[in-house]
Amino acid sequence: xxxxxxxxxxxxxxxxxxxxxxxxxxxxxxxxxxxxxxxxxxxxxxxxxxxxxxxxxxxxxxxxxxxxxxxxxxxxxxxxxxxxxxxxxxxxxxxxxxxxxxxxxxxxxxxxxxxxxxxxxxxxxxxxxxxxxxxxxxxxxxxxxxxxxxxxxxxxxxxxxxxxxxxxxxxxxxxxxxxxxxxxxxxxxxxxxxxxxxxxxxxxxxxxxxxxxxxxxxxxxxxxxxxxxxxxxxxxxxxxxxxxxxxxxxxxxxxxx
Amino acid sequence: xxxxxxxxxxxxxxxxxxxxxxxxxxxxxxxxxxxxxxxxxxxxxxxxxxxxxxxxxxxxxxxxxxxxxxxxxxxxxxxxxxxxxxxxxxxxxxxxxxxxxxxxxxxxxxxxxxxxxxxxxxxxxxxxxxxxxxxxxxxxxxxxxxxxxxxxxxxxxxxxxxxxxxxxxxxxxxxxxxxxxxxxxxxxxxxxxxxxxxxxxxxxxxxxxxxxxxxxxxxxxxxxxxxxxxxxxxxxxxxxxxxxxxxxx
Numbered sequence: 001x002x003x004x005x006x007x008x009x010x011x012x013x014x015x016x017x018x019x020x021x022x023x024x025x026x027x028x029x030x031x032x033x034x035x036x037x038x039x040x041x042x043x044x045x046x047x048x049x050x051x052x053x054x055x056x057x058x059x060x061x062x063x064x065x066x067x068x069x070x071x072x073x074x075x076x077x078x079x080x081x082x083x084x085x086x087x088x089x090x091x092x093x094x095x096x097x098x099x100x101x102x103x104x105x106x107x108x109x110x111x112x113x114x115x116x117x118x119x120x121x122x123x124x125x126x127x128x129x130x131x132x133x134x135x136x137x138x139x140x141x142x143x144x145x146x147x148x149x150x151x152x153x154x155x156x157x158x159x160x161x162x163x164x165x166x167x168x169x170x171x172x173x174x175x176x177x178x179x180x181x182x183x184x185x186x187x188x189x190x191x192x193x194x195x196x197x198x199x200x201x202x203x204x205x206x207x208x209x210x211x212x213x214x215x216x217x218x219x220x221x222x223x224x225x226x227x228x229x230x231x232x233x234x235x236x237x238x239x240x241x242x243x244x245x246x247x248x249x250x251x252x253x254x255x256x257x
Numbered sequence: 258x259x260x261x262x263x264x265x266x267x268x269x270x271x272x273x274x275x276x277x278x279x280x281x282x283x284x285x286x287x288x289x290x291x292x293x294x295x296x297x298x299x300x301x302x303x304x305x306x307x308x309x310x311x312x313x314x315x316x317x318x319x320x321x322x323x324x325x326x327x328x329x330x331x332x333x334x335x336x337x338x339x340x341x342x343x344x345x346x347x348x349x350x351x352x353x354x355x356x357x358x359x360x361x362x363x364x365x366x367x368x369x370x371x372x373x374x375x376x377x378x379x380x381x382x383x384x385x386x387x388x389x390x391x392x393x394x395x396x397x398x399x400x401x402x403x404x405x406x407x408x409x410x411x412x413x414x415x416x417x418x419x420x421x422x423x424x425x426x427x428x429x430x431x432x433x434x435x436x437x438x439x440x441x442x443x444x445x446x447x448x449x450x451x452x453x454x455x456x457x458x459x460x461x462x463x464x465x466x467x468x469x470x471x472x473x474x475x476x477x478x479x480x481x482x483x484x485x486x487x488x489x490x491x492x493x494x495x496x497x498x499x500x501x502x503x504x505x506x
Contacts, residue, residue, distance in 0.1 A: 153345045160313050160339040161412065163362035171362055175349045252348040252392060 016236065042222040050222035051229060057211070058230045064206040066234055068124055068196040072131025073238075076192070077185055079132065080139025084181075087140075088147045088169060101137065109134050110198055117203040127199035127207065134195035135188035142187070146180025147173050179253035182246035189242040193235045208234075265292035265446035266415045268333055272323010274307055281307060281319060287465065287472050289416070291328065294439070294447045294482060296457040298502060299467030305450045308467070309418050312448065313339045338412035342421040344405040346393040353389050356380055356407045372411075379407040382441060399430035403437070410441055417442055419449045423456065432486060435460055439483040454498040458491055459484050466501060475501065 024044045030036075031043040038046055051058065083101075086093045113130055120126040150173045158168045200209025208231045215223035267290060273283040281304045289295045299305050307317045312325060314334035327333045338359075346355045354361065356376045365372075380389050383403040385396075393401055402422065409417060422438070423431040439460055451457050457464055460482050464475040477494035484491040 151345075153341055153343055154347065156310075156313075156315050156341070157339065157345045157358070158362055159315055160337065161359040161362045162335055164364070167362050167364060172347075175347070178349075252394065 013240075039219050039221050042225060046222045047225040047229065050220070051226035054223055054226060058208075058227060061206060061208050061211040061227065062230050062234055065193065065196050065200065065208040065231065068127040068199070068207065069131060069192045069234075069238065071124070072128045072195060073135065073188055073192045075128065076132040076135040077139050077188060080136050080184065080188075081143050081181060083136075083140045084143035084147055085169070085174075087144050088173065089166075101140065105137055109195070113198050113202040116199065122203045122205060126202075127196045127204065130199035131192045131195035134191050134198075138187045138191065139181070139184040142184030143177060143181040146177030149180070150176045179250040182250040182253075185246055186239070186242055189239045190235060193231060193238070197231065263336075263413050263415050264444055266336070267291040267328035268312065268325065268416055268446060269328075270308065270312060270323070270325045272321055272325075274304065274311070274317065274319045274321050276319040282469070282471065285323075285471050289446050289448055290463050291446050292444050293462035294442075294449060294460050295463045295465065296449045296451060296461035297465045297467055297472070298451060298454065298457050298498070300502075301452070303467050303469065305467055306420060309339075309420050309448065309450050312416075313337055313418050315339075333416065336414045337416045337418060338409045338414040339418045340405055340409045340420070340422045342424050344393070344398075344401040346401055346404055346408075348393050351390050351392055352380060352385060352396070352404050353377070355393070355404055356411050358408055359412050376407075376411055379410050380404075382410075383407045383437060399426055399434065402426060402430075402434055406434070406438055406441065414445075416446045416448070419447060421451055422449075424452065431456070436483060454495050454502060455486075458495045458498060459486065464498070466498075 028044050031041060034041075042050075083097070087097060109130070112133065113126075116126040116129045116133075120129055147169075154172050154176060155168065158172050163171070196207065197209035197212075200207040201213060204210040208227050211227045212224050212231075215221070215227060267288070269286070269288045271284075271286045273285065274281040285304075285308070287297070287308065297305055297308070307319065310317045311321055312333070314337065325333050327336070347358065350358070353373075353376055356379060357372055359365070360369075360372050377386075377389065380386055383406055385400060385403055385407070388396060388400065393404070396404065402425075405422070419438070423434050426434060435456065449457070449460060458477065458479065462482060464477065465472050466475050475498065477490075477497065479488060479490040479494050
């Protein structure tokens with residue numbers, strides 16, 4: 001049974017570096033060629049200056065967003081994985097919860113942000129809830145798919161060894177589905193900051209989303225870009241850490257098995 | 258199972274299997290002789306694997322009408338171990354834990370020390386003592402099939418079902434594995450399902466041919482198994498068997 005490598009989905013730092021240099025180069029060329037005013041599109045050097053000048057402010061807001069994202073990511077992953085397990089264990093849950101999950105995807109998560117702010121306030125709660133909502137379905141869906149895709153031979157072997165159903169789930173299906181869960185968590189790591197920032201846009205007094213809105217309102221577009229770069233940097237760092245953690249729980253999946 | 262030892266027992270299967278009202282086989286009868294190698298050959302799709310899955314208590318997707326009885330009158334299902342064409346090693350477990358999979362899946366923590374000791378002995382016996390902590394991806398296909406054999410032995414059941422376990426191996430490894438399996442499964446009741454007449458003739462005490470008409474015993478004149486690969490009588494029996502297979506429905 002050869003399980004395909006998921007190496008193509010992993011972050012390659014060298015390639016990332018080259019991509020960033022390329023983006024900055026194209027950005028600078030556009031600024032030079034169009035001669036666009038800095039309050040519309042500041043050049044890379046101006047943004048770097050704003051970043052350095054406002055480093056402390058940006059760091060302070062990054063920490064707020066990071067807290068929201070990390071708490072949301074952990075809670076969303078736990079909830080998503082637990083839901084997938086419940087769906088796997090119970091036919092009734094599959095019959096009644098699965099349609100709700102699919103229907104829930106027709107509701108734009110962004111549209112819920114004002115309601116969450118109304119119900120949970122301007123603090124961390126509404127941003128964490130937004131983050132959970134945005135990552136819950138990808139985690140549930142990928143893990144559930146993985147749990148259902150256990151190789152038939154493994155299940156036959158477990159049956160022939162008289163394994164109980166819960167043990168088959170925990171000792172066979174769950175480990176076999178860890179690579180799928182890892183894919184879901186990798187996706188979640190990229191989506192989670194989006195959820196937190198949307199929450200901050202709707203109503204907050206802290207966080208990178210709030211800082212971006214504030215900078216935009218004061219026509220400090222260089223600061224807005226600097227905050228955006230901080231958000232991208234944090235997301236890339238989060239994704240890299242998640243990659244390392246995920247490869248630990250599913251290291252065997254990229255190998256010939 | 259305190260009242261039963263783990264020496265091979267005779268098993269008899271009699272019955273029919275239907276899929277959506279269509280009959281796969283009807284009135285089929287197969288008798289596994291206690292403590293011996295029983296080999297089953299037949300064309301693809303004739304129902305060999307279904308028959309083996311019935312004996313193993315695995316789902317077949319069809320409806321079985323009939324009975325499977327052990328000669329001692331006890332149930333058969335919980336006294337069978339199963340080894341498939343694919344080694345089915347769990348890639349997240351090392352060799353030792355793969356061999357002890359049955360204990361892990363049954364939550365059998367009693368005599369854990371004894372189980373670890375026994376797993377170590379079996380791994381040594383199949384020649385993988387130096388690889389006990391390795392993961393499946395670090396082993397060759399032959400080594401992996403040895404681990405699967407050790408896992409089957411670890412179950413220590415009276416009946417062992419082998420579903421083309423050596424078919425994916427190269428000729429030399431297959432020959433080595435046949436000898437090893439024959440040696441380590443001595444005294445067990447073995448049902449080997451195979452497509453290979455050479456393998457069947459080499460290993461079997463009792464040879465059965467399965468066709469749409471049912472299961473028929475095939476006799477041949479050769480020494481006791483395991484037979485030498487260059488045994489003239491065995492080569493003749495193999496050729497005869499191939500001719501019979503080509504003529505069978």
